[in-house]
Amino acid sequence: MDLDKLMSKHLTRYFDPSRTIPEETLQQLLRFLRSTPTSVNVQPNHFYVLATPEGKERLAANLGERFKDNAEKVLNASHTIILTTRADVPDSHLEAVFAKERVDGRFPDLSKQELWESMTRDFLSLRNYAYKDVNHWMEKQTYMAVGLTMMAAAELGVEATPLEGFDPTSVDKAFKIRETGHSTTVLLALGYPDPKKVYHNPISRFDADQLFTFI
Numbered sequence: 001m002d003l004d005k006l007m008s009k010h011l012t013r014y015f016d017p018s019r020t021i022p023e024e025t026l027q028q029l030l031r032f033l034r035s036t037p038t039s040v041n042v043q044p045n046h047f048y049v050l051a052t053p054e055g056k057e058r059l060a061a062n063l064g065e066r067f068k069d070n071a072e073k074v075l076n077a078s079h080t081i082i083l084t085t086r087a088d089v090p091d092s093h094l095e096a097v098f099a100k101e102r103v104d105g106r107f108p109d110l111s112k113q114e115l116w117e118s119m120t121r122d123f124l125s126l127r128n129y130a131y132k133d134v135n136h137w138m139e140k141q142t143y144m145a146v147g148l149t150m151m152a153a154a155e156l157g158v159e160a161t162p163l164e165g166f167d168p169t170s171v172d173k174a175f176k177i178r179e180t181g182h183s184t185t186v187l188l189a190l191g192y193p194d195p196k197k198v199y200h201n202p203i204s205r206f207d208a209d210q211l212f213t214f215i
């Protein structure tokens with residue numbers, strides 16, 4: 001990965017509609033997305049991978065009135081992922097996480113798994129009753145997955161642009177997402193830039209002395 005190049009490039013707003021991510025590359029990226037970590041391994045996500053013209057058209061048509069400018073990005077991208085997050089953590093979800101950890105042999109012995117499960121329950125109880133931020137906390141996990149996947153895409157030579165310009169109510173309805181206990185958090189458009197529309201002007205960020213405090 002060329003970090004210097006990454007540091008000076010704009011996120012892609014114009015994708016080349018004629019280019020598709022090779023299946024092997026896509027699968028590697030999805031394996032990476034699946035592997036991204038979440039706090040207490042809560043795994044609050046479901047991802048809709050729009051790989052067909054019909055899927056992308058359905059999203060483009062349901063971004064909401066004020067977000068129509070993102071439709072072209074979705075349509076021209078090779079793939080767009082809808083990253084959804086659970087609305088809450090029912091006990092059935094927690095039990096499914098623990099069951100999978102046991103099957104995968106996450107801990108060397110049962111007593112450590114059981115200790116982990118009780119610590120996880122305590123932590124979730126804190127989020128539910130003290131911080132009262134369970135959904136917000138889970139959406140932060142989703143953003144970590146987006147950030148990490150953007151880096152993985154760069155490593156694979158794929159451009160990845162997160163999109164927050166959409167109406168979640170409209171997107172959820174179009175894909176029947178709320179029926180699953182989730183809602184849409186963010187979109188990730190993936191593909192290759194249109195060479196005729198790549199910006200070459202510098203990116204603009206605050207200077208380092210405004211950003212970093214060394215103590």
Ligand SMILES: Cc1cc2nc3c(=O)[nH]c(=O)nc-3n(C[C@H](O)[C@H](O)[C@H](O)COP(=O)(O)O)c2cc1C
Pocket residue numbers: 009010011013070162163164165166203204
């Ligand atoms: C989380 C996130 C959401 C974004 N959502 C959109 C979007 O909906 N539409 C869009 O055109 N750009 C979107 N962008 C791109 C940013 O506006 C852009 O990266 C920022 O203005 C800096 O510009 P640069 O990438 O050209 O340096 C998003 C970027 C991030 C990180």
